Amino acid sequence: MTATAARPAAPPAAGEPKPRPAPRRKRLVPYWLLLPGILWLIIFFVVPLVYQASTSVQTGSLENSFRVTWHVQTYWDVLQQYYPQFLRSLLYAAVATLLCLVVGYPLAYLIAFRAGRHRNILLVLVIAPFFTSFLIRTLAWKTILADGGPVVHALNALHVLDLTDVLGWTSGDRLLATPLAVVTGLTYNFLPFMILPLYTSLERIDHRLHEAAGDLYATPWTTFRKVTFPMSLPGVVSGTLLTFIPSSGDYVNAQLLGSADTKMIGSVIQSQFLTVLDYPAAAALSFILMAVVLFVVSYYIRRAGTEELL
């Protein structure tokens, strides 16, 4: 500031060429950088979204072609017809997310703080499942949980299946085609999406903060409660979102590991689109699902108070 102030004021000469052309071009740079992303989003997100929105208010059939008639009634109809699947989807997704957190947090903690030189190997192992297709992996679980298989056998011997049967999570001697199987599949499939953000936020915590907490009379457990866990909250929030959002719309697990009684909303949408060919109903269901997930997520983020965190 002083430097510019000290400079003698430039004479407002008439002969001055192009008055400062650089700043204008500079101001446009961010927009040019945004352009590819924005174009991509418009073509592959906004356009399909608008198309689906229009589909959801159409009536007709595949033979007589669909026409936009602003038939909003569809929304109410599908909601009434399929609300159990909606609720089930949210419940399964929530349980799977919670299980992912319970299983994933200790693992991420171990990798971040205790793994030493094995850290990279463990991280590769976490993402190793991605080298196989989602479908193949879920099919493999079908074999693992198959009737009379070793898992069912072992759980039976331990009388675990009796307990879960009473709770309504399994039925009789079966594991496959039960809610437990679907939730297990969801948990397995989305676990890496929980571990990776948790690991990232834990790994950033300075080890000296643990020492400082210990030095200030915190037991290891208190150090975890008052320092480690609060500081890992951004990872917890992004991990739970990355797990909850895709699992609430998932249909592969429900389809392959579940039964008609464990149908999730994803399976309903899929069959409406591809089997029943009722496009308006399928589109309306998709929009309702989107709205519900958006609502749940924004409520959750507000409650978690992530804006308070760092």
Next chain:
Amino acid sequence: MTETASTGPAGGDVRLAGISKKYGSFRAVEPLDLTVPQGTFFALLGASGCGKTTTLRMIAGLEDPTTGTVFLGDRDVTDLPPHKRPVNTVFQSYALFPHLDIFENVAFGLRRRGIKSVKKQVGEMLDLVQLGDHARRKPQQLSGGQQQRVAVARALINRPQVLLLDEPLGALDLKLRRQMQLELKRIQTEVGVTFIHVTHDQEEAMTMADTIAVMNAGRVEQLGSPGELYENPRTTFVANFLGTSNLIETEILGTDGAGLTVSGGGGCKLMLPRDRCSTGTAAGGKVLVGIRPEKITLTHADDAGAIPEGRNRVPGRIADTSFIGVSTQYVVHSPVCPDLAVYAQNIERDARLVPGADVVLHWNPEHTFGLGADQDRSAGEGEAA
């Protein structure tokens, strides 16, 4: 937990008995005996890697000693985890909790000990470090010096028996560092807690500490008050690490009561007090004679006659001078030592004292000290910050 961490009137000295630390085959700290009297400001001084931080961490409980015992007062705390020791640490990087505000950072230790009403204490402590207005800020909103004061407040509020400071001023710029040195000294005098301060900055140690332990390669080279260490170093490492010393290789000619006469290169005879010689004084033995640069007076060779009797005299020729404001530093070639350093206050400057001028260096023999000649003459040189 509340009991073990209880404060009460600070109880006793810190005593390290035969404490050592090995990492694999590397000996970070050699078996060490050290007593820090209660209420003193004690500095562990040394270059990086000398084992001073490891020693501090063993007192804090953050490092398990390989051998030896740590006593706080009469209590053996060697096997106590950090959260059960009545000591607190100010970490080098401060290690403030980024998710808590300043108030909660300072209150952390009190809350862990189950103290409910912390408001008054925290307020007083923040006032002591002059941060009362910043209670609700987050650490990253403060400057380095303010963060440093929060770290001190967070540790001191627990009224520990001992406060450990691990290079707490290392991250600050020079001016702020000077200011914080005085601040820390003021706080220590005010609260009367034992401070153990780890630093590689000899000026910092001398400014603040009552007692300094100079460490080198896992050992304590010498222990004493700043004045004692400076005036009477017992090893070449201490002589060079604390300030600058001219070390002259000499041979002992003989003793005369309390005095010792030695001869340096070129047949130059020097005298020194016998009790300031930390090595054998038998005639014919070798001894390194040391003299601090500011104790030497520089006189032009033409005026050599005016030099009083009884002073150590060395002839030489000025090789280099550098003017640094309050003083001028000379490098003088002489038969006893090729590069004697001399610092002269700029009171009356003799215009003849320019490079190439023949001079006589002279000083009071009382200021001379003697060191064992079996040591590396340049040990510790250039290691001080």
